Amino acid sequence: MYRNKGCGEINEGDIGKEVALCGWVYRYRDHGGLIFTDLRDRTGIAQIVYSLEISEKVHALAHSLRAEFVIAIKGNVCRRPEGTENLDVKTGIVEVYASELKILNTSEPLPFMLENDAIVSDTLRFKYRYLDLRRPFMMNNLLLRHQTTKTIRDYLDALGFLEIETPMLTKSTPEGARDYLVPSRLNPGSFYALPQSPQLFKQILMCAGVDKYFQIVKCFRDEDLRADRQPEFTQVDMEMSFVGVDDVITVVEGILKTVYEGVLNVKVETPFERLTYKDAMERFGTDKPDMRFGLELKDMADIVAQSSFKVFLDVLKNGGRVKAICGKDMAALSRKDMDNLTEHAQSLGAKGLAWIKVKDGFESPIKKFFTDELLRQMAERLGAVQGDTMLFVADKEAVVHDVLGRLRLDIAKTNGIIGADDRFLWVVDFPLFEWNAADDRFEAMHHPFTSPTDEGIDLIQANKALADKDIATLTSKAYDIVLNGYEIGGGSIRIHQTTLQKKMLELLGISETDAEEKFGFLLDALKYGAPPHGGVALGLDRLVMLMAGSETIRDVIAFPKTQKASCLLSNAPSQVQDSQLKELHIKLR
RNA sequence: GGGGUGGUAGUUCAGUUUGGUUAGAACGCCGGCCUGUCACGCCGGAGGUCGCGGGUUCGAGCCCCGUCCACCCCGCCA
Numbered sequence: 001m002y003r004n005k006g007c008g009e010i011n012e013g014d015i016g017k018e019v020a021l022c023g024w025v026y027r028y029r030d031h032g033g034l035i036f037t038d039l040r041d042r043t044g045i046a047q048i049v050y051s052l053e054i055s056e057k058v059h060a061l062a063h064s065l066r067a068e069f070v071i072a073i074k075g076n077v078c079r080r081p082e083g084t085e086n087l088d089v090k091t092g093i094v095e096v097y098a099s100e101l102k103i104l105n106t107s108e109p110l111p112f113m114l115e116n117d118a119i120v121s122d123t124l125r126f127k128y129r130y131l132d133l134r135r136p137f138m139m140n141n142l143l144l145r146h147q148t149t150k151t152i153r154d155y156l157d158a159l160g161f162l163e164i165e166t167p168m169l170t171k172s173t174p175e176g177a178r179d180y181l182v183p184s185r186l187n188p189g190s191f192y193a194l195p196q197s198p199q200l201f202k203q204i205l206m207c208a209g210v211d212k213y214f215q216i217v218k219c220f221r222d223e224d225l226r227a228d229r230q231p232e233f234t235q236v237d238m239e240m241s242f243v244g245v246d247d248v249i250t251v252v253e254g255i256l257k258t259v260y261e262g263v264l265n266v267k268v269e270t271p272f273e274r275l276t277y278k279d280a281m282e283r284f285g286t287d288k289p290d291m292r293f294g295l296e297l298k299d300m301a302d303i304v305a306q307s308s309f310k311v312f313l314d315v316l317k318n319g320g321r322v323k324a325i326c327g328k329d330m331a332a333l334s335r336k337d338m339d340n341l342t343e344h345a346q347s348l349g350a351k352g353l354a355w356i357k358v359k360d361g362f363e364s365p366i367k368k369f370f371t372d373e374l375l376r377q378m379a380e381r382l383g384a385v386q387g388d389t390m391l392f393v394a395d396k397e398a399v400v401h402d403v404l405g406r407l408r409l410d411i412a413k414t415n416g417i418i419g420a421d422d423r424f425l426w427v428v429d430f431p432l433f434e435w436n437a438a439d440d441r442f443e444a445m446h447h448p449f450t451s452p453t454d455e456g457i458d459l460i461q462a463n464k465a466l467a468d469k470d471i472a473t474l475t476s477k478a479y480d481i482v483l484n485g486y487e488i489g490g491g492s493i494r495i496h497q498t499t500l501q502k503k504m505l506e507l508l509g510i511s512e513t514d515a516e517e518k519f520g521f522l523l524d525a526l527k528y529g530a531p532p533h534g535g536v537a538l539g540l541d542r543l544v545m546l547m548a549g550s551e552t553i554r555d556v557i558a559f560p561k562t563q564k565a566s567c568l569l570s571n572a573p574s575q576v577q578d579s580q581l582k583e584l585h586i587k588l589r
Numbered sequence: 590g591g592g593g594u595g596g597u598a599g600u601u602c603a604g605u606u607u608g609g610u611u612a613g614a615a616c617g618c619c620g621g622c623c624u625g626u627c628a629c630g631c632c633g634g635a636g637g638u639c640g641c642g643g644g645u646u647c648g649a650g651c652c653c654c655g656u657c658c659a660c661c662c663c664g665c666c667a
Contacts, residue, residue: 034624
């Protein structure tokens with residue numbers, strides 16, 4: 001027997017007992033006649049004492065211990081002498097007097113220190129991930145992720161969901177992200193694609209009568225990486241039959257509430273707040289607003305229309321928008337600061353950034369175009385008080401929202417006004433289509449199987465040719481779940497009738513042959529009694545990242561990839577032998 | 590594809606503005622001392638392809654050109 005307790009599990013109840021512990025030497029403090037080591041395993045840290053009075057032999061051996069040696073000890077648990085307790089450590093009331101010590105393995109000096117707060121470059125962390133993961137906060141992230149998936153599995157199981165696996169070697173889909181391709185040896189010139197999501201298969205499971213499906217599953221998208229995006233990531237994928245939007249939302253709210261309360265012990269109020277896509281864009285300039293602070297975008301058109309500022313007036317005349325946000329405490333910024341901020345806004349696509357400081361009256365290069373009354377009205381609408389700066393963007397609506405939405409985030413971060421509590425939000429009523437100017441056609445905003453709202457269905461099935469502007473106003477039964485400004489999930493009610501699905505594909509400009517080729521198997525399945533169904537997928541990595549209070553999903557993925565999508569631990573991707581390529585009928589260019 | 594930040598000892602960084610003797614610090618590492626430490630302490634020591642390649646120069650960590658890697662962002666991510 002190596003051990004009968006975890007290092008972090010010994011406590012006052014063990015005093016007087018002999019325990020056997022195993023683990024890594026986290027730190028050693030050699031006082032000559034008395035040696036202490038902090039012994040670490042997954043459960044925590046225990047202080048081991050090696051004393052000449054217990055065993056000269058053990059004491060001598062302990063002298064040779066170094067960081068990250070793997071050892072097994074036996075010894076008596078004792079209360080620490082009064083005044084030497086360490087209340088920062090869970091086991092800090094007690095210590096173990098080693099009567100036996102076995103060195104199970106030695107360790108070379110480490111490439112970096114394992115302290116929680118040690119700053120280590122990502123390059124080293126990824127190359128020596130097994131060392132990085134030994135750090136308590138990383139081990140905690142693994143634990144947190146496990147507890148989260150376990151809680152979700154249990155919760156969905158209790159609701160009658162079946163966990164079903166879908167293929168990893170599947171078919172390339174025409175829309176969406178770039179696919180990872182896998183060559184088929186048995187079918188020269190043909191390729192599988194790794195799934196971007198199990199979308200079609202889960203809908204087909206509904207056609208099979210599975211009723212409630214879920215899967216915690218890897219998905220793959222060959223796109224550029226970000227702090228919150230990896231090429232392979234994990235979805236909690238779900239699909240349900242005979243449900244509407246509210247049914248799906250209720251399940252997700254139940255999951256998140258249970259996870260937060262069960263894993264983090266944080267109380268969560270349901271139902272979550274909901275915003276329509278339109279309101280989210282109007283008020284926050286984004287479809288994934290961070291609700292932990294205000295600084296909302298305000299429409300200024302009616303006020304600035306009364307001014308003589310030609311820039312604003314021209315924008316309004318051309319159908320553009322003039323909106324503003326309140327830059328808290330930004331009146332103290334210098335002219336140069338404001339120039340930098342303007343440059344920043346321009347880099348985001350704005351033509352410029354107009355500002356009016358509230359500072360013993362108003363101060364601005366454009367002040368002369370506004371009467372005092374108009375300035376007062378604008379400050380009032382924005383809630384701008386002494387010390388604040390009003391920031392204006394005038395442009396096409398999309399630019400105004402994008403620029404102000406980002407500035408809003410920047411300002412909140414700089415001023416530290418982001419609330420401490422996590423804020424869940426549903427964004428609903430997404431547009432059904434999105435205009436793709438580059439390809440000169442409409443695209444599905446969510447995906448081509450998303451159901452329009454009921455009014456939309458009526459319109460589409462009225463069998464009249466729809467004008468582009470009508471198509472653009474159609475909304476869908478799609479929903480996103482947003483947490484602290486991150487999209488942590490999304491889904492929709494699907495189309496379950498062949499006729500409507502065909503209409504949709506038509507509107508998307510996907511030919512019948514193409515549709516048949518790409519996802520004919522779904523269209524077929526809809527013919528044979530497909531039930532109404534809908535679902536959702538949660539981004540597990542992002543959810544756990546936010547639960548862990550981390551800034552990047554790499555911290556909650558055991559073996560993440562770099563920004564160039566390589567694995568520094570295994571050195572993937574790598575070249576392969578010519579013979580392998582030959583078997584796969586592939587010739588490199 | 591584009592913009593930005595960084596790369597100097599095992600690690601984290603300073604040194605680059607203004608080119609000039611032997612490239613520093615802290616932590617870690619090695620040796621010694623130490624019986625109540627917990628980031629133990631004290632004494633001593635070792636440790637460098639300044640990412641890589643080229644150029645300018647009497648002389649390059651520092652200037653110029655190229656390139657690689659990591660990170661952040663834009664595009665992209667239904």
